[in-house]
Amino acid sequence: MSFDNNQPLSEADKQLDGTNERLVVDVKGAVEHPGVYEMVQGERVIDVIEKAGGMTEKAAAESVNLAVKLHDEMFIYVPEQGEAEQSLPEQQNEQGDTQMVVLNRATEVELQSLPGIGPAKATAIISYREEHGAFSSLEELMNVSGIGEKSYEKLAPYLRLN
Incomplete structure (x- = not known):
């Protein structure tokens, strides 16, 4: 080590x-x-x-x-x-809760398991995905209303595209 x-x-x-x-x-x-x-x-x-x-x-x-x-x-x-x-082996957040979310397939409940994502942001992510199709990169998440750079930095370690 x-x-x-x-x-x-x-x-x-x-x-x-x-x-x-x-x-x-x-x-x-x-x-x-x-x-x-x-x-x-x-x-x-x-x-x-x-x-x-x-x-x-x-x-x-x-x-x-x-x-x-x-x-x-x-x-x-x-x-x-x-x-x-x-x-994949799942990643852990600071509280020790296990989670790894596939952004292009996640349900509203799965999205809400992410740090800082409540019902409104989960709905916004799904709406964006339905309007624009699958996310082509994790960074595209910052195009969703209410998700800025700081929110993205907290979420990225727990996300993958597919």
């Missing part, structure tokens, strides 16, 4: 967002060195995967949103090819 608790912050890390806040992130699945990594506030999934040695040749890279900003206690799972269509 890797845990970089004694590594000093580089100047680039300190300048990321003006804070020195450290995050602890767990990376598993099709990466070269699965483990727990200490990261800096403002870094993204791609940064921790690179720190874990990158994805293996068997990784289903298209199933991982590399642009999501990291948060403390985040769990990232990189599935292997073929595994993405099967059931």
Whole structure:
């Protein structure tokens, strides 16, 4: 297991967002060195995967949103090819409740299991999906009324398209 608790912050890390806040992130699945990594506030999934040695040749890279900003206690799972269509290990929210929602097929009840999504936002997501067809990217969720960048950042770790 890797845990970089004694590594000093580089100047680039300190300048990321003006804070020195450290995050602890767990990376598993099709990466070269699965483990727990200490990261800096403002870094993204791609940064921790690179720190874990990158994805293996068997990784289903298209199933991982590399642009999501990291948060403390985040769990990232990189599935292997073929595994993405099967059931993925579920992710956990901060309260420990298990959930992974398929955005293009989720029911109103499933959407409401996500952090910050109540009945009105769940209905808005389904209405948007019915009017515009399936979401082509997770980021498209920000086109739904009432879901901005901050809401999206909280939701993205718990969503996948298909």
